[in-house]
Amino acid sequence: xxxxxxxxxxxxxxxxxxxxxxxxxxxxxxxxxxxxxxxxxxxxxxxxxxxxxxxxxxxxxxxxxxxxxxxxxxxxxxxxxxxxxxxxxxxxxxxxxxxxxxxxxxxxxxxxxxxxxxxxxxxxxxxxxxxxxxxxxxxxxxxxxxxxxxxxxxxxxxxxxxxxxxxxxxxxxxx
Numbered sequence: 001x002x003x004x005x006x007x008x009x010x011x012x013x014x015x016x017x018x019x020x021x022x023x024x025x026x027x028x029x030x031x032x033x034x035x036x037x038x039x040x041x042x043x044x045x046x047x048x049x050x051x052x053x054x055x056x057x058x059x060x061x062x063x064x065x066x067x068x069x070x071x072x073x074x075x076x077x078x079x080x081x082x083x084x085x086x087x088x089x090x091x092x093x094x095x096x097x098x099x100x101x102x103x104x105x106x107x108x109x110x111x112x113x114x115x116x117x118x119x120x121x122x123x124x125x126x127x128x129x130x131x132x133x134x135x136x137x138x139x140x141x142x143x144x145x146x147x148x149x150x151x152x153x154x155x156x157x158x159x160x161x162x163x164x165x166x167x168x169x170x171x172x173x174x175x
Contacts, residue, residue, distance in 0.1 A: 015083025
């Protein structure tokens with residue numbers, strides 16, 4: 001009796017570059033990014049999808065990479081904090097705003113906060129309502145982002161240092 005293979009070849013486009021890898025079916029995206037591609041910006045916080053330190057963009061949507069099996073992402077476009085600035089010449093406007101507003105202390109959560117903020121701004125621009133916007137609000141025109149809306153939409157990203165006011169200010173600077 002032969003055992004089934006527990007590995008598959010997948011191709012991911014990470015920060016604009018294609019990568020073909022043979023991955024164990026149990027391997028999560030966070031470990032693949034950090035260990036195989038040496039992209040260590042995304043952090044392993046809780047390893048349970050509750051802190052947001054591992055947040056990356058998958059096909060433009062913000063997701064917790066510690067919960068995503070890499071094998072399920074074949075063909076996906078992944079953007080990590082290292083890829084937010086595009087060509088790497090200039091930082092993303094949110095990265096600049098975080099620096100200008102001192103929106104971090106220890107910096108551990110910052111990569112996840114940045115990726116989540118980029119995804120959140122795209123969701124609001126596409127008209128996706130949040131809990132604050134109200135369930136009766138259909139998806140449609142862009143959602144106006146005030147402080148309450150920003151806090152709600154960023155609530156999945158924890159900061160143990162408590163830099164929340166500065167994070168909200170930095171996000172306000174780019175909207």
